[in-house]
Amino acid sequence: MILAFYVARRFLRSFLLIAGVFLLILFLIDMIEMIRRFSSRDIGMGGAARLAALNIAGSFYSILPLMTVLSAIALFLGLARTSEMVAIRASGRSALRVVAAPVAAAVLLGALTVALLNPLVAATGQIYDQAVAEIDRAGRQTVSLGASAVWLRQAVQEDGEEAGQIVIRASRASPDAVTLYDATFLVFTQDGPVRRIEAREARLTPGAWDLRDVADYPLEHANPQANVARHDSLRLASDLTAQRIREGFGRPEAVPVWQLPTFIAGLERAGFSAARHKVWFQMELARPFLMAAMVVIAAAFTMQHVRGRNTGAAVLLAFGAGIALFFLRNLAQVLGDNGQITPAMAAWTPPLVGALLALALILRREDG
Secondary structure, three states, X not given: OHHXXXXXXXXXXXXXXXXXXXXXXXXXXXXXXXXXXXOOOXXXXXXXXXXXXXXXXXXXXXXXXXXXXXXXXXXXXXXXXXXXXXXXXXXXXXXXXXXXXXXXXXXXXXXXXXXXXXXXXXXXXXXXXXXHHHHOOOOOOEEEEOOOOEEEEXXXXXXXXXXXXXXXXXXXXXXXXXXXXXXXXXXXXXXXXXEEEEEEEEEEEOOEEEEEEEEEEEOXXXXXXXXXXXXXXXXXXXXXXXXXXXXXXXXXXXXXXXXXXXXXXXXXXXXXXXXHHHHHHHHHHHHHHHHHHHHHHHHHHHOOOOOOXXXXXXXXXXXXXXXXXXXXXXXXXXXXXXOOOOHHHHHHHHHHHHHHHHHHHHHHHHHO
């Protein structure tokens, strides 16, 4: 037990050191990017640092598996360099018992990052998006889900200038976000609401909404009900696109993992496809085991006693295998987003395959 705690502590120390180095590098890269991106906005060094600090959490969180494999490589190379690994093996400890401690530490570390860091990434991502929207006001569309409705907002443009807002409410939407059902359009100008348009169906076409079975209420009149105009069809200008509407719900990683099941249920209730969010939710559940698989992969190549040139080759093989697993996971995520494989398969197959292959290599060397 003492040995297990010692190895786990060495692994966590390596992880914290590598994480600190990556955090600093990512912060500097993000800060330079913010200065370049908003050079015409004069946000200053303080503003660039604030935006970089808000944006860095997502980048840092996404590369945690790669930092895990580097930490495991550093651990096993350190044990081999000081001959501690030789002493441990000479005492009768099997390779699997040595690997078990950092694997357990990686699972615990992964669970903590999902439980604590994931909501932090979602919160800082939302603050970052709001800060960027205040600096760069190119997009004025927002999308949100209510308890039983879909809400959208778009700008009204006249002669290239914003003349007002249109707030859209619909009971549900088609999965491709092209058609809204039982939709209400509230048109606002600088002076307040001027029109309420109700349509049984609203279909988004390039540059406009095509409305069917329309009731147009002029709110400028004292009695809009008495002055209602009914149309079989009506065309309302819009700069929205289906892609913008789908993206308006935010990236799956912008939703805290604890809220994802409720958010997925709301998406499906509104008629939208929740495939991406389901895949992401499963990916988050599998993240601790992905980090554990990275430790097993590093152990498979660097746990044996290596010297000289063999050390470099072992490190390259271990890190290359970790990168391969990382990209395999991303590929599986894309396939899951497209519906070609199930969310559970997309999330759990890569770490399972990677861990089993690495474990087979360790057992082969043990038998040898």
